[in-house]
Amino acid sequence: MRKFSIGDRVTVRNATTMFHTRTQAYTRGRTGVVVEYRPEWVIPEDEAWGRDDGRREPFYVVRFRQKDLWQAYTGFDADTLETEVSEHWLEPER
Structure with missing residues (x-):
């Protein structure tokens, strides 16, 4: 089941991480x-650690x-x- 649908307004979490992420800093909190x-x-x-058996989740394209x-x-x-x-x-729009 999808957490978000096309057209939903979402906010990118304003979090930091010590590990690789593709979530650009300029989108965080936006x-x-x-x-x-x-x-x-x-x-x-x-x-990034080569874990093909790693955690899996859906991705969304956000405009x-x-x-x-x-x-x-x-x-x-x-x-x-x-x-x-x-x-x-x-997360859902704040």
């Missing part, structure tokens, strides 16, 4: 919209307005960035 669901895969924190990511962004209001985030990094 809110975006789920635009795509990806099947389960080994989470990056385990994959952010660039003005929400960078305060000094001077581009168009419609400019967006999409990135893939593993489920444990996401």
